[in-house]
Amino acid sequence: MSILTNTPDQKSFHDIPFPAMVIGSGPLSDFVRDHKDEIDTALQTTGTVLFRGFDVPEPEAFDDAINAYGESGFSYAESLSNAVRVNVTPRVFTANEAPPDVEIFLHHEMAQTPLYPEKLFFYCQIAPETGGATPVCRSDIVMEEIQTSRADLAEKFQTLGLRYTHTMPNAPDPESGQGRSWRDTLSVEHRQGAETRLATLGYDWQWLEHDNLRVTSPVLDAVKTLPDGRKVFFNQLIAAFRGWRDARNDPNKSITFGNGDPINPDDMQTIIEIADQVTFDLKWQAGDVALLDNYQVMHGRRPFEGKRRVLASLIG
Numbered sequence: 001m002s003i004l005t006n007t008p009d010q011k012s013f014h015d016i017p018f019p020a021m022v023i024g025s026g027p028l029s030d031f032v033r034d035h036k037d038e039i040d041t042a043l044q045t046t047g048t049v050l051f052r053g054f055d056v057p058e059p060e061a062f063d064d065a066i067n068a069y070g071e072s073g074f075s076y077a078e079s080l081s082n083a084v085r086v087n088v089t090p091r092v093f094t095a096n097e098a099p100p101d102v103e104i105f106l107h108h109e110m111a112q113t114p115l116y117p118e119k120l121f122f123y124c125q126i127a128p129e130t131g132g133a134t135p136v137c138r139s140d141i142v143m144e145e146i147q148t149s150r151a152d153l154a155e156k157f158q159t160l161g162l163r164y165t166h167t168m169p170n171a172p173d174p175e176s177g178q179g180r181s182w183r184d185t186l187s188v189e190h191r192q193g194a195e196t197r198l199a200t201l202g203y204d205w206q207w208l209e210h211d212n213l214r215v216t217s218p219v220l221d222a223v224k225t226l227p228d229g230r231k232v233f234f235n236q237l238i239a240a241f242r243g244w245r246d247a248r249n250d251p252n253k254s255i256t257f258g259n260g261d262p263i264n265p266d267d268m269q270t271i272i273e274i275a276d277q278v279t280f281d282l283k284w285q286a287g288d289v290a291l292l293d294n295y296q297v298m299h300g301r302r303p304f305e306g307k308r309r310v311l312a313s314l315i316g
Helices: 029-034 036-046 059-069 139-149 151-160 184-185 191-201 238-241 267-275
Strands: 011-013 016-018 018-023 047-050 087-089 092-095 104-107 120-125 135-137 162-168 204-207 213-216 253-257 281-282 291-292 297-301 309-315
Touching: 011 267, 016 018, 016 036, 016 047, 018 036, 029 036, 036 047, 036 291, 047 120, 047 281, 059 092, 059 120, 059 291, 059 309, 104 139, 104 213, 104 238, 139 151, 139 267, 139 297, 151 253, 184 191, 191 204, 191 238, 238 253, 291 297
Parallel strands: 018 047
Antiparallel strands: 011 016, 047 291, 087 092, 092 309, 104 297, 120 291, 120 309, 135 281, 135 297, 162 213, 162 253, 204 213
């Protein structure tokens, strides 16, 4: 397996290039099947592996590569994801149906819920004319920087955790990056089913006008410790603070510390600046596939022009 380490725009942390990049040819499914151990080693080290040049002309070939990877899937239908998405195959779906001018800010997939995947695959079928990169950010490096510059804040996140508040619509709202309906999110048809599911998951809830549903999560981790001892800034803080704004949601009311204390906007700005400095923009080419460790790496989506089709699959 050839992992390039000298491309001019790669970042490097502790002398390890980010992301790992694999240049190849032929069916990606064959390569993944033959080199899974090496891929997993690279993923564990860097958090992101980009495959470029392989023959992945359509979603079915992407699906083949996912199946060749050989790990269990994490169903979008059964997840608590806020995003509106459309399944293409049972394991492959659109990354986000939000309009092109809406930026999806850095986040760990579904970290605002008690249920989240271990890894994510992304596949670019159609690259946009301009923009549309997927920013990826090493959360272990973000945590290192917070501990160095604001040890008090790092300690507060580790000890208090976070609670997220989100209002879900009665019907899907594709104009919002958080527009999935409560029926789809909770896999229920009626209010009683929603309340039963929320109670099981430890949420608080309130029914609003137009049959919208406001929910507040139980206390969730803001920081995780990886098996090798590294601490990662694992949450949806940046996305919630910068992007959870639509007809139903106000970012200033979306997130608190686990004890209910508000989070200082100046502290959030410090975190955003740290994350921006260590972010790599993955500029898609048609046929690219990326594998992300959801525990190590945040991701997002830059606004774009022209047609863009990026598909995703959740693992573990």
